[in-house]
Amino acid sequence: MTTDTLLKQEVRKARIMGIIFLVFALGIVLLFLPGTTGANRTTFTLNMTRGEALTLPDLTFGTLPGLLIFATIAAFLGAWQLARGFRNHNAVLGAVVGLFVLAFLAWAARDKSMNITGMVQSTLLRAIPIVLAALSGIMCEKAGVVNIGIEGMMLSGAFLAALMGSVTQSQWGGLIAALIGGGLMAALLAVLAIKYKVSQVVAGTAINILATGITSYFSSRYLQTNAALNSPATFRPIAIPVLSKIPIIGPVFFNHSFVVYLTLILVVVIHVMLNYTRWGLRTRAVGEHPRAADTLGINVFKTRYINVILGGMVAGLGGAYLVLSSVARFDELMTAGKGFIGLAAMIFGNWAPFGALGSSLIFGFADSLQTKLAIMRVPIPSQFLLMAPYLVTMIVLAGVVGQSHAPAADGVPYEKE
Amino acid sequence: MSEQKPQLARSWMAPLKALGRSVAVPLLAVATALLIGALLIIITDTTVIAAFGDGIGQGFKRAWEVISVAYGAFFFGAFGDMYHFTETLRIATPYIFAGLAVAVGFQGGLFNVGAEGQYFIGGLTSVFVGYSITGLPWFIHLPLALLAGAAGGALWAGIVGLLKAKTGAHEVINTIMMNYIAYRLAEFMLDVGGPMARPGYRPVSPEIQPSAYLPQFFPSDTTIRFNVGFFLALAAAVLIWWLLFKTTLGYEIRTVGQNPRAARYAGISVPRIIIITMALSGALAGLAAPMDILGVIHFMPNAFASGYGFDAIALALLGNSHPAGVVVASLLFGALRAGASNMQGVAKIPIDITSILQGLIIVFIAAPAIIRALYRFRGLEKGEGLITTRGWGQM
Missing domain, CATH: 1.10.3470.10 (ABC transporter involved in vitamin B12 uptake, BtuC)
Structure with a gap:
């Protein structure tokens, strides 16, 4: 009975996780695709002008294809999570959030350049x-x-x-x-x-x-x-x-x-x-x-x-x-x-x-x-945009990470007998 | 029955003595804090230091002058005349609501660090109803604006309660996150050109309709800003006391606060109580803002007075999470703030001294052993000190 309900909870959690991945993919599409045209190009520069030994070339790509690729990967991860399930879904969640952030940066830096380093x-x-x-x-x-x-x-x-x-x-x-x-x-x-x-x-x-x-x-x-x-x-x-x-x-x-x-x-x-x-x-x-x-x-x-x-x-x-x-x-x-x-x-x-x-x-x-x-x-x-990290923290905390565990005697004054 | 016998055997003086002892610690705590504040004012005053250079007598004379000017202004600012006394009450009004908010949370075993954010949201919803609806009589418009503030705060905190109940996400993190989201939301709404900003170049909301004003208590004297909000705050305190200690819901809240596991075995739906407690707490914090907006300034500025969130924690702790205690603590903080602001004007003492006094008072009241050691008297043996909140409220 208890293992059964535990299993059910796990399954439910895994499902919610998959849906969250899909929401992030959808977010990329809905938030960043409108207003992006095929002509937009994003440049990520990787050099600081502080005397690195070698200069890396700038990373330039079409904004639209970039966004589509990010959204597709996120959607794929979501679908895989729903169909098969990942073993370490917190790591995958990190990856999906990372994709979302990348998509956002690519969108924000379209026709401009942004120094990633x-x-x-x-x-x-x-x-x-x-x-x-x-x-x-x-x-x-x-x-x-x-x-x-x-x-x-x-x-x-x-x-x-x-x-x-x-x-x-x-x-x-x-x-x-x-x-x-x-x-x-x-x-x-x-x-x-x-x-x-x-x-x-x-x-x-x-x-x-x-x-x-x-x-x-x-x-x-x-x-x-x-x-x-x-x-x-x-x-x-x-x-x-x-x-x-x-x-x-x-x-x-x-x-x-x-x-x-x-x-x-x-x-x-x-x-x-x-x-x-x-x-x-x-x-x-x-x-x-x-x-x-x-x-x-x-x-x-x-x-x-x-x-x-x-x-x-x-x-x-x-x-x-x-x-x-x-x-x-x-x-x-x-x-x-x-x-x-x-x-x-x-x-x-x-x-x-x-x-x-x-x-x-x-x-x-x-x-x-x-x-x-x-x-x-x-x-x-x-x-x-500035609210976003706080929102993400709340979402991650709610859906995924679950409860964190404080030390058992945290906050309890000790009295010697 | 046998346990009651010793009590019956005590003399009729016993309750009086107990009362004396329970009042002695807070009074001495305040007095000691003021004494330390006086020392601080003296040692940071260059004229006193200079006078001590001319001789010990000169030094003490100058120190006395400085302190009597400063504390004269302080007490006058808090209680000196009708204006200043009513200012104390006016400043205490939002404190009562905010303190009650945190106190209700503590009673339910929840640590609401987000009174500040709930205050902002309550301000936004309340001011919106205040300026956008026209043509209502005051007895509909005012309650509506107040209700909007409560609803905004309740929603803001209710989300955190819901997350805690459904997923176990920690309310301390989430209320802090919601604080930041609330700041940004208020900034967006009230920034120049924002959806709730008035036309022009000031990041403030439009003026509210006079029908949403909290009525002034002395309409004839417009300099006095005291309004009926104070009595609403007192009523809220009574209501919360009744709710917590006289109703089933209150009993459930306190049971969940004291022992969630026992509450579950007793058939109480713990998630439901968590959501209700959080929403109630948020509603109270949300009502603090209309006290300032509907009662005093009649619009909402972008950079709104902040600091209520942490003051509220202090108030709830000082008041031992009991509504009556919160009211007393709020009056004390109101007097400190009103006094210190007059002291800043008259004697040029930075108003930040209020925080020092508040901190010291909390320390002394929380650790009565210090006060008793200083003044050498015995305390009550048991049940002394403040309710402790349980660590991180583990469930």
């Missing part, structure tokens, strides 16, 4: 603060502490990065200050959540509000009146020898500032640490079943304190990135919800570092699209 590069850059926010969340939640206060920790990090980066005239001074700022806010969360057993959502909300208030107050008292306090030294891009010369891959991955490299390394490090080290095992034990962990002699409180404070430092790094690698100044509320988007990326990525990276890239892409489209003068109101 530049697009991918800015996607990565805009994903960086979101990845860091998500990693911060993972660090805390794997140990069983919900961190709603990422936004506030990032904001504190950004503020101190700007202030100390200006005072010391060193980006490293700013970076260290940001780590301390994020860590201090996290320590407050830890004390409230672990020692005083305040509801973690309450404590996180309090931290967001406090951080907003403190940074805005000091900013309008000092940074706005004294520009010397808000002009930090910044990190310059470091081109990695040889690797940065490779076309496409070079500019996308190997020509960035220190914080970007550090973030990508952190994704790997946190993944390895969580899954293959003693610390990771303890962290996960504390997050899943603190009582059992305690019985085995793991110090639940200590583990949680360490993880939350480290998580806060990662969030502070996110704030530092915004100031020291991006805009070179602090603005009130400059995190603009990135902490919350990071939280969404964390859940979407199923509490795993690489999952978080993947879902952050979706939001990063949305963000980079925004600036590109403003330049390209696309005839759809830009607001609708």
